[in-house]
Amino acid sequence: MKISIQTEDFDVAAECAALRQGRSDVGALASFVGLVRETGEAGALTGMSLEHYSGMTEKSLSEIVEQARARLPILDATVIHRIGELRPGDNIVLVAVAASHRGEAFAACEFIMDYLKTRAPFWKKEETPEGSRWVDARESDDRAAEKWTA
């Protein structure tokens, strides 16, 4: 398991290659990248800043990956979340999961994203030409996370 909170960008191909490195049983690699769109809740974005709760963030993400492992026979997973100042089009988050079969890889990747969205202590602030504003939590994210406990 690799968990990283960082200001720098990440390299999806390198992270996926690292998940396979030295393993002979990987048949499926599912990955997800979340990006800063040019348009946010508050209209056109000029930037975004990401705050987090250092210490709890890493703990929370580790626990989420452990829960994915407990539910699904996956081989390994990587979660990278950027913090600090981001521009439209920038990468925000990477979740990559290695498994023997695709069903488990897809499910674990989506599970980790759904839980990250609702449980990991990150907060987004959008910057627009009219000023900045904290992003509101979305009910659709709560529903996405709830589907795993149904």
Next chain:
Amino acid sequence: MKISIQTEDFDVAAECAALRQGRSDVGALASFVGLVRETGEAGALTGMSLEHYSGMTEKSLSEIVEQARARLPILDATVIHRIGELRPGDNIVLVAVAASHRGEAFAACEFIMDYLKTRAPFWKKEETPEGSRWVDARESDDRAAEKWTA
């Protein structure tokens, strides 16, 4: 939409970057890579060869992506499938989907893979120290595809 049947390997990061190129509305990129495992149905693998029905393959994959677009509000998708001789650990297939939101990106990526597995005319032959054998279709793949029509 990009569909490619090729002998060469692909670059996941480059394909994902191409999907975002020139778009301001991509908030989510889901991707899947299928790989040759070192152990197949017939034990340890020394290689794999992939045959396809040239012409029908491209048509079939285009139709599958169009079906994904008709079901889900995705922005763009890329499907690359390798053919010919592959070694253990080699990439076989890439499906990458760009969308505004993650739910649609995940669903479309999995839909395309499930349909590709059961409808696109590719056939795998595994090579082992004891000889070669055509891979049998798996009932679990049929069930995975059927869940989209439930």
Next chain:
Amino acid sequence: MSLKVLYFASLRETLGKSSEQFALPAGVASVGQLHAHLLARGDAWQALAGTKNLRVAVNQDMATMDTPLRDGDEVAFFPPVTGG
């Protein structure tokens, strides 16, 4: 009526050919009739009957035994697909 017939994967290997072009006898107007016509060649052609869940495509669209055939059609027989 002239057809192009293609065979893939294990079927191609068993039959020892990947395609053939031939004029059909009168009375062969559907995939099922073509299938029976090929089976009647005997020997290796029984593989067409022995392939579990044999699939057929006409002009690169999935078809069934009832699908009618027209002059110039491309018909392909193959086992269930295993890509991805």
Next chain:
Amino acid sequence: MSLKVLYFASLRETLGKSSEQFALPAGVASVGQLHAHLLARGDAWQALAGTKNLRVAVNQDMATMDTPLRDGDEVAFFPPVTGG
């Protein structure tokens, strides 16, 4: 009893501080009691009551108003998370 209290995101901005260390008066033994104690400071501290779906963590685990507090605990108040 001494606690470290952290504030994040909009709450940090409104309160004008990201953390404070302070000795609690007797009788403050749960998150709910700490919350009431902070609210009683008045002014900007009403933000603790005005934050929709206020979240709290004790020692970096999600907690509730009933969670008991112990000497040296780290308590964090924040709005619902919006990462990813």
